[in-house]
Amino acid sequence: MNSLWIFPGQGGQSASMLQGVDADLRTHVEDLLGLKLQDTDEAYQDSVQLQVGIELLQVAQIDAMFKAGLRPHLVAGHSLGVFAAAYALGSLQKDDLFRTVKRRAELMQGAYPSGYGMGVIVGLSRSEVEKLVARVHSTAHPVYASNQNAEDQTALSGELDAIAQVVALAKQNGAARALRLKVPVPSHSPLMTEVSTQLAAAMSAVELTKPNGIYLANYSGRAVRQVAPILEDLTANLKYPVYFEAMMGVARDYQPDSIVNFAPGQPFRKVLAQKFGDLHQINLNQMSVSDAAFLLNKWERGSY
16 A cells, blocks of 8 residues: 555653563563663653653554555654654664664753753744744743644744743733643754754664655655665754654655554644545554554455
């Protein structure tokens, strides 16, 4: 099938999300990283536990899809999800993925151990949000307009107090929703430039291969098929907004016949409905891979 696979980042995690993960894979990752994964809400306050846990869940689902004979034509990772996306196309190897994600989480947590994070505003345009941000942002209290997940959904990154001020202004200016997110660092903003530089150095010895499909890049929204822009996305996307809405616009041009939303959570319902209407979708947060494979194969045969 001409399928689009989507991999979310942080925010949809929950305790016991690793319950169905293959035990041998989990043990392999724990031994590889020297890390005991806890799979609790308390543990997921730690960036390393959280990021490695999400990627373990997604890799387990990818491996199960592969075992069922399914492969993607296009992939779109959001933030942390870029690593699973690159793995799904065969560009990034499994052990390299987990080593890199652990290092990424350590760098992020070390850079901003407290007092920083992310928020989101729904119901205002990006230009409206940027005007509100400009009223609050300063060197001492930085805040930035960050990810664009839908036309009227803009993330914020920065100091928590500054985010709170922008959230309050957004509510006063008619936002449908404005709140802080469960993300403990100011991802996808200039505050993460040094982290991106260090991550690039950590990945200098990682060998990527040409992807077996189309990769949609966070930092540009464009479709790419070469190693260099994928590596740029893996290492540098932390300092740039994720242009997810643009990514989905490009994906629509490739006319996928189905979408597979990987766990955890289901954060992109609004933009996917806007871009793809009633196109077949599967949410692995709500069904098993075996059930997903059954549906995908049925749709491919044209049986309903």
